[in-house]
Each structure stands twice: as C-alpha cells, then as structure tokens.
Amino acid sequence: MKKVISFKLNGEDVEAEVEPHWSLLHLLRETFELTGAKEGCGKGECGACTVIVDGKAINSCLFPVMEVEGCEVTTIEGLATLNGNLHPIQESFVANGAVQCGFCTPGMIMSAKALLDENKNPSEDDIRTAIAGNLCRCTGYVQIIEAIKKASERREP
Ligand code: FES
Ligand code: FES
Incomplete structure (x- = not known):
C-alpha cells in the first residue's frame, strides 16, 4: 500500500x-x-x-x-547552481581529468562533498577513506584523489 x-x-x-x-x-x-x-x-x-x-x-x-x-x-x-555553474568539486574533477566513462562520478563527488563539508583540509588518507566505498573501473583513482585535494585547497579562504 x-x-x-x-x-x-x-x-x-x-x-x-x-x-x-x-x-x-x-x-x-x-x-x-x-x-x-x-x-x-x-x-x-x-x-x-x-x-x-x-x-x-x-x-x-x-x-x-x-x-x-x-x-x-x-x-x-x-550541486550546480541554477544558472549552470558547476560546484568547485565538479570543476576540479573536470580540470584534473578525474572523469572517464563517468558512471562512478556522481557518487564519487557526493562522497567528496560529504568529506569536505566536514573536513576542509583532508589528508590523502582521509580522502582515500571517504571514497573507499566508491569503485571506479576507469581512472585508477590517482586523478580522483588529486581532484578532491585540489577542490579542498580551492575552498580554503
Ligand atoms: S548501486 Fe548502491 S552501492 Fe552499488
Ligand atoms: S570514470 Fe568510469 S567508472 Fe569511474
């Protein structure tokens, strides 16, 4: 029912x-x-x-x-604004080559967002832990980790 x-x-x-x-x-x-x-x-x-x-x-x-x-x-x-501007994490994924087929990307970005909302300056270990449940068959993770790190640096005042 x-x-x-x-x-x-x-x-x-x-x-x-x-x-x-x-x-x-x-x-x-x-x-x-x-x-x-x-x-x-x-x-x-x-x-x-x-x-x-x-x-x-x-x-x-x-x-x-x-x-x-x-x-x-x-x-x-x-995440993107109504006028189509990407969120800084989305921009960082694009800029750092962290997207290939894109199937994992929305999930990766949401895990990254939850991390950065809680921890503005995550270590590489923090990032790896945050995306431990997100599988990517394409990128080898290096660019994804880099993209999240760069996004965290951009968000610093
Ligand atoms: S579809 Fe939900 S964890 Fe794979
Ligand atoms: S970009 Fe293809 S699964 Fe991650």
Missing part, C-alpha cells in the same frame, strides 16, 4: 507517494527523474548510488525510502 512521505530534496520541500519497500535510489530515479545517482550493484558495494542524507554520504540503493521522512537529501543535481 502506498504511503506519502515529505522531505527536503536539493533544498526544496517535496512530497512523494511511495511503496514502503522502495529504496531511496528508486524514488530519486523513478519518481523525481534524478538519474545522476546510478544503480551499479544494487547491494551496497560500488557507491555509484551515493547521495547525501542529513550530511552523511549513503548508498541510496540500500536506504529504505520510509526513512527519508523529514530528512534533507542532496543529489548530484543539487
């Missing part, structure tokens, strides 16, 4: 009719047509579905939709 939930999505108050067994990823992609978060493995192993819920990077493929009630959810679509 469908239920109605309310939460904040990329800064806007929203309501949605959901089936209680849905994941947050299903809701984002099928109801809101926000397809930045990807379904890679569907079981918490690849990080392609990463979004931020109440400040924490989570695997939306495993996050039960009923737990979203009252939460603040940010997806990759919420």
Whole structure:
C-alpha cells in the first residue's frame, strides 16, 4: 500500500507517494527523474548510488525510502547552481581529468562533498577513506584523489 512521505530534496520541500519497500535510489530515479545517482550493484558495494542524507554520504540503493521522512537529501543535481555553474568539486574533477566513462562520478563527488563539508583540509588518507566505498573501473583513482585535494585547497579562504 502506498504511503506519502515529505522531505527536503536539493533544498526544496517535496512530497512523494511511495511503496514502503522502495529504496531511496528508486524514488530519486523513478519518481523525481534524478538519474545522476546510478544503480551499479544494487547491494551496497560500488557507491555509484551515493547521495547525501542529513550530511552523511549513503548508498541510496540500500536506504529504505520510509526513512527519508523529514530528512534533507542532496543529489548530484543539487550541486550546480541554477544558472549552470558547476560546484568547485565538479570543476576540479573536470580540470584534473578525474572523469572517464563517468558512471562512478556522481557518487564519487557526493562522497567528496560529504568529506569536505566536514573536513576542509583532508589528508590523502582521509580522502582515500571517504571514497573507499566508491569503485571506479576507469581512472585508477590517482586523478580522483588529486581532484578532491585540489577542490579542498580551492575552498580554503
Ligand atoms: S548501486 Fe548502491 S552501492 Fe552499488
Ligand atoms: S570514470 Fe568510469 S567508472 Fe569511474
């Protein structure tokens, strides 16, 4: 039986009719047509579905939709400004060659954002830990780590 939930999505108050067994990823992609978060493995192993819920990077493929009630959810679509300016982390990924096929990229960037929101000056170890749950089959991670480091330096006053 469908239920109605309310939460904040990329800064806007929203309501949605959901089936209680849905994941947050299903809701984002099928109801809101926000397809930045990807379904890679569907079981918490690849990080392609990463979004931020109440400040924490989570695997939306495993996050039960009923737990979203009252939460603040940010997806990759919420990072660029309305006039199309990329977020500094997105710009840094582009500038540092951290994107190849792009499948992992939204999840990587959301993990990086959750890290940088909490820790403005992360060490390489901090960065590696933050993206430990995000798999990339293309870049070898070096450019991704570099991009996150450079983004953190840019965000310093
Ligand atoms: S699709 Fe969610 S962790 Fe792989
Ligand atoms: S850029 Fe292809 S999986 Fe990461």
